[in-house]
Amino acid sequence: MTIFHFFNCAILTFGPHAVYYSATPLSEYDTLGTSIKAALVYLGTALVKLVCLATFLKVSETDNFDPYQELLKALIGFIDVAGLYFALTQLTHRNISQNHKFQAVGLGWAFADSVLHRLAPLWVGARGLEFTWDYILQGLEANANLVLSISLAALGSLMWLRKNKPKTLIPIIYACAVIVATMPSITSYLRRGLGWHFPKVVGFELFTSLVMAFISWQLFAACQRPSS
Amino acid sequence: MAQKNPPDREMLESMYSMLALVFILVACVELCDAATVVDVYRLIQYDISGVPFGSRLASLNHHAGSLHFSPGADLSRTVVMIPVRELNISFVKEYIYRNQPLGGLLFLLPEMFRLENESGGGSSSEVQEIQLIKNVLLELERLLIHAKVPYPVYFAFENDEIDAVLNDVKKNDATGQPATATTGGYKLVVSTAEAKKVASPTITNIQVPMQFFFVLFIKIKGWLQGLRAEGDANQLPTIAIVASYDTFGAAPALSAGSDSNGSGVVALLEIARLFSRLYSNPKTRGSYNLLFGLTSGGPYNYNGTHKWLRSFDQRLRESIDYAICLNSVGSWNNELLIHVSKPPENAYIKQIFEGFSSVAEALGFKVGLKHKKINISNPRVAWEHEQFSRLRVTAATLSELSVAPELLESTGGLLDSRHFVDETAIIRSVKLVAESLGRHIYGYQGKNINIFADNSSLAVNPSYVRSWLDLLSRTPRVAPFLSKNDPFIMALQKELADHTDEVNVQHEVLDGMFTFYDSIRARLNIYQVASVTFDLLLLLALGSYLIVLFSFLVITTRGLDDLISLFRRPPSRKVKTA
Numbered sequence: 001m002t003i004f005h006f007f008n009c010a011i012l013t014f015g016p017h018a019v020y021y022s023a024t025p026l027s028e029y030d031t032l033g034t035s036i037k038a039a040l041v042y043l044g045t046a047l048v049k050l051v052c053l054a055t056f057l058k059v060s061e062t063d064n065f066d067p068y069q070e071l072l073k074a075l076i077g078f079i080d081v082a083g084l085y086f087a088l089t090q091l092t093h094r095n096i097s098q099n100h101k102f103q104a105v106g107l108g109w110a111f112a113d114s115v116l117h118r119l120a121p122l123w124v125g126a127r128g129l130e131f132t133w134d135y136i137l138q139g140l141e142a143n144a145n146l147v148l149s150i151s152l153a154a155l156g157s158l159m160w161l162r163k164n165k166p167k168t169l170i171p172i173i174y175a176c177a178v179i180v181a182t183m184p185s186i187t188s189y190l191r192r193g194l195g196w197h198f199p200k201v202v203g204f205e206l207f208t209s210l211v212m213a214f215i216s217w218q219l220f221a222a223c224q225r226p227s228s
Numbered sequence: 229m230a231q232k233n234p235p236d237r238e239m240l241e242s243m244y245s246m247l248a249l250v251f252i253l254v255a256c257v258e259l260c261d262a263a264t265v266v267d268v269y270r271l272i273q274y275d276i277s278g279v280p281f282g283s284r285l286a287s288l289n290h291h292a293g294s295l296h297f298s299p300g301a302d303l304s305r306t307v308v309m310i311p312v313r314e315l316n317i318s319f320v321k322e323y324i325y326r327n328q329p330l331g332g333l334l335f336l337l338p339e340m341f342r343l344e345n346e347s348g349g350g351s352s353s354e355v356q357e358i359q360l361i362k363n364v365l366l367e368l369e370r371l372l373i374h375a376k377v378p379y380p381v382y383f384a385f386e387n388d389e390i391d392a393v394l395n396d397v398k399k400n401d402a403t404g405q406p407a408t409a410t411t412g413g414y415k416l417v418v419s420t421a422e423a424k425k426v427a428s429p430t431i432t433n434i435q436v437p438m439q440f441f442f443v444l445f446i447k448i449k450g451w452l453q454g455l456r457a458e459g460d461a462n463q464l465p466t467i468a469i470v471a472s473y474d475t476f477g478a479a480p481a482l483s484a485g486s487d488s489n490g491s492g493v494v495a496l497l498e499i500a501r502l503f504s505r506l507y508s509n510p511k512t513r514g515s516y517n518l519l520f521g522l523t524s525g526g527p528y529n530y531n532g533t534h535k536w537l538r539s540f541d542q543r544l545r546e547s548i549d550y551a552i553c554l555n556s557v558g559s560w561n562n563e564l565l566i567h568v569s570k571p572p573e574n575a576y577i578k579q580i581f582e583g584f585s586s587v588a589e590a591l592g593f594k595v596g597l598k599h600k601k602i603n604i605s606n607p608r609v610a611w612e613h614e615q616f617s618r619l620r621v622t623a624a625t626l627s628e629l630s631v632a633p634e635l636l637e638s639t640g641g642l643l644d645s646r647h648f649v650d651e652t653a654i655i656r657s658v659k660l661v662a663e664s665l666g667r668h669i670y671g672y673q674g675k676n677i678n679i680f681a682d683n684s685s686l687a688v689n690p691s692y693v694r695s696w697l698d699l700l701s702r703t704p705r706v707a708p709f710l711s712k713n714d715p716f717i718m719a720l721q722k723e724l725a726d727h728t729d730e731v732n733v734q735h736e737v738l739d740g741m742f743t744f745y746d747s748i749r750a751r752l753n754i755y756q757v758a759s760v761t762f763d764l765l766l767l768l769a770l771g772s773y774l775i776v777l778f779s780f781l782v783i784t785t786r787g788l789d790d791l792i793s794l795f796r797r798p799p800s801r802k803v804k805t806a
Contacts, residue, residue, distance in 0.1 A: 004763045008770060015774050023781035129415055131758035136766070 005135075006126040012139030013118050016146055017111045024103060029096055031104035038087045038108030045083030046116060052076045070193075074185035081181050084109065084156050098161055106153030110146040118142055137202045144202070147209040151216040152180045158223055165223045173219055180212050264389040264754040268334070269479040271372055271381035272706075273423055273745040281374065283381040286747045288418040290331035292754070294394065295319060296401040304329035307416045309394055311336040311386060313357070317364050317371075324375045333381045334416065334752075335368075336394070341645055342385050343484055343702040355647045362643060369478045369641045380418065383479045383642070384752065393754055417753045423745035426708045466517040466544070467665060468551035468623075471496040472526030472533065472612055473705060473720070475640030480706040481749040485640015486649040489526060490700035491558025491657070494693055496520060497723060498658045499665070501692065502680055504727035506666075514669035516549070520728065522720060524707045527639035528742055529609040532707075535736045537619055550580060551623035552665070553612035556638065557657035558649040558697075560628035563594045564657065567625040567632070569602045569617040576622045583664040583673060584626075590676060591659055600632055608635055626661065628653075646701035651694050658688050696723075708744040 021027055021035070056072055087105050096104070118138055126135040155177040158165060165173075187205055190196045196204075271283035293306035295316055310316075312335055323330055340354050358365075372381065384390060393414055400413055471492035477483030484490065500520045506512045525532030537545070557564065566584060568577050581597050588595040602614050609615055610632030616623030629638060659680060666672070666679040680686045703716045710717065712735060725731045782791040 004760070004767075005758065008763055008766045011767075011770050011774070015770065016777060019774050019778045020781060023778045024785045129417065129753075129755035129757055131756050 002127045002129060005131070006122065009122055009126045009135040009139050012136060013114055013122065013142040014111070016143050017107060017114070020103075020107055020146065020150075026100055026104055026107070029100055031096055031100055034091075034096065034101065034104040035108030035111070037091050038105040039112035041083050041087040041091070042109050042112035043116070045079055046112075048083075049076055049079050052079065070185060070189065073188070074182055077184055078181060081152075081156070081177075084153060085160060088153065088156050089160050098157055101161075102153040102157035103150060106150035107146070109153065110142075110149035113145060113149065114142045134198065137198055141202050141205055144205040144209040147213045148180055148183055148205075151209070151212045152177065154216045154220050155180065158220060162223055169219060169222060176212065176215055176219065180216075183208070264393065266384050266387070266390055266752050266754070267749065268382040268384045268418065268752040269481040269749050270423075270747060271377065271383070271478055272476075272480050272748070275743040277741050278743075280376050282372070282745075283377045283379070285332075285378070285380040286418070286420050286423045286750070288332050288380045288382070288416055288752070290416060291757075292334075292393065292397045292414040292416050293331075294398045294401050296398050298401070302329075303331065305331045307332040307334055309334045309336060309397060311394065312365060312368070313338065313361065315361065315364055315368060317367055320368060320371065324371060324377060327378070330379050332379045332416070333377075335381070335383045336386045336390065337383055337482075337642070339385050339387065340647060341482070341642065343482065343704065358643075358647070365643050366641075369643070370637065372478045373636055373641075382418065382750070382752065383482060390754070413757065413759075415755045415757045417755065418750045419753075420747050420750045423747040426744040426746050464515060464517050464547070465549040466519050466547045467549055467669070468519040468521060468616075469496055469499055469554070469661070469665075470521040470523060470533065470551055470612060471554040472523045472530060474524045474526055474532075474707040474710070475644075475705045476527035476636055477639065477641030477644070477706070479642060479748070480709055481704050482642055483640050483644075483704050483706050484646075484701050485644045485705065486646045486697065486701040487558040487644050488556045488638050488640045489554070490640070490697060491556060491649060491654050492554035493522060493700060493720075494654055494696045495554050495557055495658045495661065496522065497696055497720075498654075498688060498693055499662050500724060500727045502658075502662050502686060502688070503665075505686060516669045517547070518665075519548070520724065522724075523612070524710075525738060526612065527636055528707075528738065529607065529635070530612045530615045531739055532736065533612055533615040534609075536734065537615060537621075539734065545619065545621065548616075548621050550576060551613065551616045551621060552580075552661060553616075553623060553625040554657070554661070555612060555625050555627040556629050557626060558628075558651075558654050560653050563596055563628075564588070564660065565596045565598050565627055565630060567598045567600060567611050567613065567627060568623075569600060569611075569614055570622065572597050572599055574622075577624070580622075580624055580664075583668055584660060586674065587660055587663045587667070590678075591656060591663075593656065595660070598630070610634075626657065640705070646698065649697065649701070651690065651697055654693055654697065655688050655690055658693070662688070706748075707738070708742075709746070709748060 021032075026035075053073070053076055056076065057069060084105070087109070088102065122135055122138070125132075155173055158173050159177060183205075187201055190204060191198075191201050270286060273280075273282040273284060273286075275281065288307060290305050290307045293303060293308050295308065295310060295314070297303065297306070297308075308330060310320075310333065315335075320333075322328065338354065338358065340358070397414060472489055473493045475483040475485035475488070477485070500518075503518055506514070507518070521533075521536065523530070523532040523536055525535075566581055568574075570577050572578065572581070577597075581595070585595045600610070602617055604618070609618075611625040611627075613623035613625045633639070662680050663678070667675070667677070670679070672679075678684075680688065682688075699716075699719070705716065717733075721731055721733060779791055782794070
């Protein structure tokens with residue numbers, strides 16, 4: 001029964017990535033290589049982030065929300081953006097369209113994040129006899145994260161790869177990118193600063209991820225128009 | 229694309245093998261993240277001459293249930309949690325006598341029975357509450373000890389967490405949903421190896437090769453030598469004061485036996501202390517030797533006393549004038565009984581009884597005499613003095629019990645806790661015994677002289693009595709589970725060594741009639757589990773979610789026609805993916 005539960009949670013956590021890959025034209029253009037490269041870049045970024053966190057952050061004994069520490073954490077979080085920039089611009093991709101490139105990078109990014117952060121707790125926790133909602137919620141969080149990663153990659157591709165975009169949209173794009181990039185800090189604030197419970201936080205994440213996805217989609221479409 | 233594929237595949241394969249390695253490593257880690265972990269104490273498991281008694285299983289892995297189960301429900305895979313406050317003895321009787329299948333039993337004892345807090349926990353109202361159900365509890369313990377229970381039976385203490393679990397279980401049961409694999413609920417898990425016979429490996433030095441199993445018997449005796457009048461102290465008559473210190477109860481890890489026979493041990497220690505003050509000074513040394521004996525094996529027909537007496541040499545045995553055995557002297561009000569096996573007309577018995585009753589009169593209570601003949605052919609030895617009497621040594625047992633207890637009864641079970649023992653009763657018993665012995669030793673019979681008067685330097689020390697009683701009340705002392713070098717035995721030994729000239733510790737082997745099994749305490753994990761039905765529903769929901777997501781993505785990125793074409797031409801799709 002517990003293995004069953006583990007499989008359920010694993011499907012919820014990793015299923016959407018696979019579905020996304022197979023349902024969108026990504027599979028037709030065989031962009032798996034790009035996704036894997038993005039995942040490797042994510043691994044490198046995570047390592048750098050860990051080193052930074054270990055160097056600059058104090059270990060807090062309490063679970064309190066410390067604004068200074070959190071600010072530092074948010075700044076370190078921007079290393080993610082740097083990694084994404086590297087993945088989008090510096091990696092030699094086979095000539096796939098920008099459209100597919102950012103999706104592939106976002107997908108690889110989100111998948112690596114899920115594997116790194118959620119697989120081990122899932123394996124250890126969901127197989128135990130004890131039942132909690134945590135792992136189902138964690139799976140939902142992974143879905144939100146997928147959407148956010150793809151949104152961020154889309155915004156990044158707009159920022160760094162597209163040259164002829166409407167001038168009026170540029171501030172909006174940057175603002176959205178900052179919001180999406182600071183999402184981990186925002187959720188951390190909600191959880192620890194305001195003391196929200198896990199289900200509420202996950203609901204918030206799902207909601208904002210959908211909103212951000214919608215906004216970035218609209219922005220992407222708006223930038224697409226003049227070029228086409 | 230074709231060039232790209234082989235390295236990709238290679239990389240994937242190496243990743244798979246690495247993943248597999250990680251998985252194997254992680255799978256080896258044992259999981260222990262239960263919602264609640266509590267200490268539990270197992271019902272004793274033992275054999276008498278090969279006939280099994282007690283709980284025959286130790287490991288437990290079943291769903292929790294309560295007494296509010298729907299009638300006719302199958303409980304063979306359910307652990308029934310029963311708080312003893314609302315114990316329904318007829319249910320237990322029915323299930324045990326009719327051999328009905330159960331997954332297990334978990335009795336929840338009130339917090340005040342915890343051995344560690346013999347003084348703190350338990351308000352007077354709680355104690356009164358327990359007094360009300362005392363008979364039921366006694367009956368339960370007797371029932372469990374003398375029955376063969378083919379499933380695990382555990383005792384635990386009530387606390388907030390376990391109460392919350394119990395309330396949830398009751399709620400579930402009330403709605404007519406017995407906890408099973410399909411409906412979820414709580415799962416109680418005790419993962420322990422099956423109980424093994426208690427065998428003491430050190431005993432192999434003792435040359436009893438045919439012994440079937442070995443249990444250490446430890447007796448501690450102390451000597452107070454009397455005045456060496458002319459030459460050898462061994463020629464002086466001896467008075468023995470004896471108490472058995474070990475216990476037996478439904479849960480061996482909880483059998484501290486404050487009254488039976490912790491009170492007797494405390495009284496003995498205090499009497500030894502008092503006389504040691506007199507005997508340390510040659511001027512006040514009496515013309516009797518005093519022999520103090522703490523014996524083990526009390527619940528098993530005083531087997532330890534038997535072995536101890538057999539080990540005496542003839543001269544010593546003949547020198548014993550009489551022996552006073554102390555048994556359960558901690559909770560009486562105004563009458564103590566002297567149990568003897570010789571007829572009351574016997575001159576020695578008369579002398580002892582008159583000595584005691586005159587002192588008792590001065591102290592303001594009564595002493596009764598009770599005669600019970602020994603049936604030599606009956607192996608049952610109900611009183612410790614009967615072991616002496618069988619060897620023709622005059623002996624009597626001082627006790628508050630009015631009738632001889634049956635085998636394995638009144639031996640310090642669950643209910644015999646500190647709350648029901650009155651230390652003033654012990655103090656009065658000490659006064660009685662010490663005073664009558666003193667008058668006998670110094671030849672003041674019939675005179676109203678207080679040797680151990682209050683406020684004198686020889687007064688009974690209440691704090692000494694209390695501290696030893698507290699120690700005994702939190703030390704479970706079931707002999708098979710007390711090791712040779714148990715701290716408790718060392719403490720007794722050291723205490724007596726302070727008072728007496730020499731202390732002999734004697735290790736013996738219990739006669740082969742009894743076999744005991746270990747794993748008397750364990751840890752119970754309580755898990756909240758989801759049902760298989762829930763997981764099935766979750767799987768369905770997730771499947772439909774993924775299908776909807778797939779269709780949504782296909783429609784938005786490729787259009788509806790593409791989605792329809794996926795279903796219309798499956799063969800071509802297969803070729804493509806292959």
